[in-house]
Amino acid sequence: MNKYEIRTNQKKEAIIQSALELFREKGYTSVSINELAAASGVSSVSIYNYFGSKEGLVKECVRILLRETTQAVERLLNEGIGFKEKLMQAVALCTEMPNKRMEHYFSKEAIDDQVFVELFSKSTSEIRMDILGAFIESGREEGAIDASISTETVLEFLQAVGCMQNQWGTASEYRSKVGELYKLMLYGLIGR
Structure with a gap:
């Protein structure tokens, strides 16, 4: 890495940490x-150059906050367990962890900001x-997911499932319904 790339990465990291x-x-x-810009010691132009917008910066912050979850789910792909168990664990991680990170990491003011x-x-x-999407492809390769159903349709179905889970108001409601939903x-x- 040359000095320019090092400096660019340092600026990006400072912006992300300040954000x-x-x-x-x-x-x-x-x-x-x-x-x-003031908090990170860069110009506002740098933020736009690196992230495109404030929304782009939020997206990068979320990616960093969810890195641990993403890595855990990717490790699941290589575990020696059946596809159904992998998928259930992946869906649980992808559903539970972002909400836990949000509640743990952000203040009431941030959570109240719609x-x-x-x-x-x-x-x-x-x-x-x-x-x-990677899990769906893995499931197809193992023969656990019907090859006649497109990845896009499966993802839309899983998004609908996620919307249902978002409707549940309490942790106890989540615990009581999640097994049935899976x-x-x-x-x-x-059934089978």
Whole structure:
């Protein structure tokens, strides 16, 4: 890596760390690009050059926050367990961890910021769909997923399942329904 690349990476890292700190404290709407630039010691132009927009910066922050979850799910692909078990664990990780990270990492002000929550959820959903797409392909290779159903349709179905889970208001409601939902997802109404 040359000096320019090193400096660029340092600037990006400073922006991301400042953004995480400011978004954690204030949410999204209350933080300006100028405030992000001042906190990270760069110009506002640098933020636009590296991330395209404040929304792009949120997406990168989410990717970093979910790196641990992403790595855990990717390790699942290589585990010596059956596809159904892998898929159930992956869906659970992709559903539970982002919500836990959000509640643990961000302040009440950030969580109350509807725009921030929507951007966080959208970015999380995109990452989740990329991960689950790899699982679907793996399931096809193992013969566990019907090859006549497109990956796109399976992903849309899983998004609908995620929307249902987002409707559940409490942790106890989640715990009581998640097993039934996974069974319905894997075996359908008729079962096997």
